[in-house]
Amino acid sequence: MDRHTSPGNHSVHAHPVSHGKRRRSTGRWRRLILWEWIIVIGLLSGLVITILAISRGPDPKRQADALVEMMKSAAAGRPLGDPLFDTYPSVTGSGREVLVVMSKIPPKVCVLASWELYRLGTVTVNNVTPQRVSAAKMVELCNAEETATLFWSPRPAE
Numbered sequence: 001m002d003r004h005t006s007p008g009n010h011s012v013h014a015h016p017v018s019h020g021k022r023r024r025s026t027g028r029w030r031r032l033i034l035w036e037w038i039i040v041i042g043l044l045s046g047l048v049i050t051i052l053a054i055s056r057g058p059d060p061k062r063q064a065d066a067l068v069e070m071m072k073s074a075a076a077g078r079p080l081g082d083p084l085f086d087t088y089p090s091v092t093g094s095g096r097e098v099l100v101v102m103s104k105i106p107p108k109v110c111v112l113a114s115w116e117l118y119r120l121g122t123v124t125v126n127n128v129t130p131q132r133v134s135a136a137k138m139v140e141l142c143n144a145e146e147t148a149t150l151f152w153s154p155r156p157a158e
Contacts, residue, residue: 064112067150071100071117075154085147096156103149110142110150111135117152124151 067084074080074089075098089102105113110125117123118133125141126148142148 060106060108060112063106063109064116067102067105067109067113068116071102071113071150071152072120072154075100075152098154100152100154101149102152103147105142105148105150107139107142107148110148111138114138114142114150117150121152121154125149127151 063084070080070084071089074091077091080088084102085104085106087102087104089100092099092101114123114125115135115138122129123133125138126144128141128144129151130137130141
């Protein structure tokens, strides 16, 4: 009888192929799992970096609020804090004819601040006073140049 064909005889060569496949398959699965973890960690790292980059950038809403407060203080003749956008507002006139001018304002901050200042008086953006004030018009005027210049004349106190 042949060693390989006998039913009761277990040869050394009876199962080597299946053991080999199992080992290779396990190795493949381990490499696949390793690559999946590397991809997941890479994606999470990218997400963390993106969130940190976004959170550290300037907040246009906060800057617009600070700009409005600075222009109101300048119009009232109160002391000003630190400069915004490396500049201070200039004030001309007095009493009922006060004009406050601020330059070098980023477009997003200009749009937000101009809306607030419009509620408190007359606003001119980049030497244009809009006849009808709308969000679209303010965006257009504030984005006309790289930075904007705001002119604001407060309403007289009643």
